[in-house]
Amino acid sequence: MRPSPKRNEAAAPSRRGRAAVTLAVALLLAAAGTTLASAAAPGEGDAELREVMFVGNNWDGTADVVEPGGDLARIGRINVIPDKAERLREIYTDPLKLAFFLGIRQGPGEGHDQFVDDMYATPDGSAMVVSRPSFADVVSVDLATGKLNWRFRVSGFRSDHMAVSPDGKRVAVSASTSNTVHVLDITTGEQRGSFRAGDKPHENVFTDGGRYLWNMSIGEVNTDLDAPFMDWTKGDRKITVVDAGTFEEVRVIDMRERLDAFGREDLSDAVRPVAFTPDESKLYFQVSFFNGFVEYDVAADEVTRVKELPKNPDTSEKRTDWVNDSRHHGMSMSPDGEKLCVAGTMDDYATVVDRRTLREGPLVTADKPYWATVSGDGRSCVISESGADAVTAIDFATGRKVATVEVGDHPQRVRLARIPAGWTGPSAAN
Numbered sequence: 001m002r003p004s005p006k007r008n009e010a011a012a013p014s015r016r017g018r019a020a021v022t023l024a025v026a027l028l029l030a031a032a033g034t035t036l037a038s039a040a041a042p043g044e045g046d047a048e049l050r051e052v053m054f055v056g057n058n059w060d061g062t063a064d065v066v067e068p069g070g071d072l073a074r075i076g077r078i079n080v081i082p083d084k085a086e087r088l089r090e091i092y093t094d095p096l097k098l099a100f101f102l103g104i105r106q107g108p109g110e111g112h113d114q115f116v117d118d119m120y121a122t123p124d125g126s127a128m129v130v131s132r133p134s135f136a137d138v139v140s141v142d143l144a145t146g147k148l149n150w151r152f153r154v155s156g157f158r159s160d161h162m163a164v165s166p167d168g169k170r171v172a173v174s175a176s177t178s179n180t181v182h183v184l185d186i187t188t189g190e191q192r193g194s195f196r197a198g199d200k201p202h203e204n205v206f207t208d209g210g211r212y213l214w215n216m217s218i219g220e221v222n223t224d225l226d227a228p229f230m231d232w233t234k235g236d237r238k239i240t241v242v243d244a245g246t247f248e249e250v251r252v253i254d255m256r257e258r259l260d261a262f263g264r265e266d267l268s269d270a271v272r273p274v275a276f277t278p279d280e281s282k283l284y285f286q287v288s289f290f291n292g293f294v295e296y297d298v299a300a301d302e303v304t305r306v307k308e309l310p311k312n313p314d315t316s317e318k319r320t321d322w323v324n325d326s327r328h329h330g331m332s333m334s335p336d337g338e339k340l341c342v343a344g345t346m347d348d349y350a351t352v353v354d355r356r357t358l359r360e361g362p363l364v365t366a367d368k369p370y371w372a373t374v375s376g377d378g379r380s381c382v383i384s385e386s387g388a389d390a391v392t393a394i395d396f397a398t399g400r401k402v403a404t405v406e407v408g409d410h411p412q413r414v415r416l417a418r419i420p421a422g423w424t425g426p427s428a429a430n
Contacts, residue, residue, distance in 0.1 A: 181195055
């Protein structure tokens with residue numbers, strides 16, 4: 001069945017309109033797949049591939065490859081900026097590119113260049129595809145040689161979060177300064193399509209087995225205009241859902257209206273990291289400035305619960321001290337849908353939350369945890385500790401830390417991947 005026609009829900013819908021949307025979404029969900037893509041789908045020659053985790057070290061331009069469970073032992077390291085000299089020559093001879101490059105360094109980079117935001121493996125495991133914010137591009141790095149296979153320059157001046165389709169063949173990347181999402185062939189780097197999103201597109205998620213693509217725009221997060229009465233300066237923040245085949249808009253969700261209806265006018269509507277339930281009926285998401293998360297019923301099109309998590313008494317309450325408007329940034333869900341793992345970024349902890357009761361477990365001390373994903377065996381939540389240059393696993397069942405491994409400078413995104421079984425590092429690595 002075709003999805004509901006394109007429409008903008010920023011204005012308050014009529015009762016009849018809301019009913020139509022609810023019916024359309026319910027029909028959409030009836031065909032939903034049971035899992036989201038956290039790694040490239042297995043390709044041909046699976047027997048020769050092994051599961052690992054990619055860890056993007058944003059500030060030093062490397063990606064560590066670690067075991068997907070157990071002690072998280074580090075297997076090897078990849079230089080994802082082998083063309084750094086060439087890119088810098090290009091930037092320093094173009095005043096406009098240089099202005100944005102330095103702006104990224106002083107803004108979201110916290111005084112550092114941002115060389116790797118997100119990464120995935122190609123279906124055959126031969127390459128890592130990486131978004132590089134400071135270079136405004138996406139590249140494919142050959143895992144055997146360390147050389148670039150292809151480079152795609154995004155529109156505007158900064159690339160950001162990515163998502164890979166369930167079949168592993170397409171990768172979506174947010175171009176945050178042009179309000180655009182590009183969808184590329186993961187093997188060739190050719191653009192398959194693109195669409196416009198809200199201001200500063202951020203998180204991307206494929207749903208319904210790859211039929212739909214959701215983008216969450218977070219608006220302007222790099223100014224000091226963080227007081228609630230200045231919220232209007234943050235821009236157009238919304239969730240944009242498109243048909244992943246035609247890139248036509250299916251839905252636009254203004255979460256401001258939904259939060260207000262729930263009585264939480266105080267919360268920002270900038271949707272940050274998200275986690276869907278396995279059946280995609282519920283969406284859990286973090287918002288700017290908030291130490292907690294929101295539960296949203298997709299079919300009913302309404303916020304159903306809000307969970308506030310503990311504050312660290314040592315954390316500054318001055319909003320301008322929080323990184324890129326985040327208080328908490330990073331969520332994942334156990335494969336059975338029973339537990340949520342939350343990275344309490346500015347409060348320096350992570351915790352596992354029971355999804356039924358919303359009761360949190362032990363607060364596991366962590367140094368500026370910036371992301372959360374699920375281990376290869378599904379037993380642990382894996383967080384990046386960007387302040388400690390480490391990756392830590394927390395057991396979903398007990399909520400206790402089970403392993404930590406040192407990685408590179410300022411780890412952020414962590415993704416499951418499949419690579420050649422005997423790989424220990426590229427032969428041409430710097």
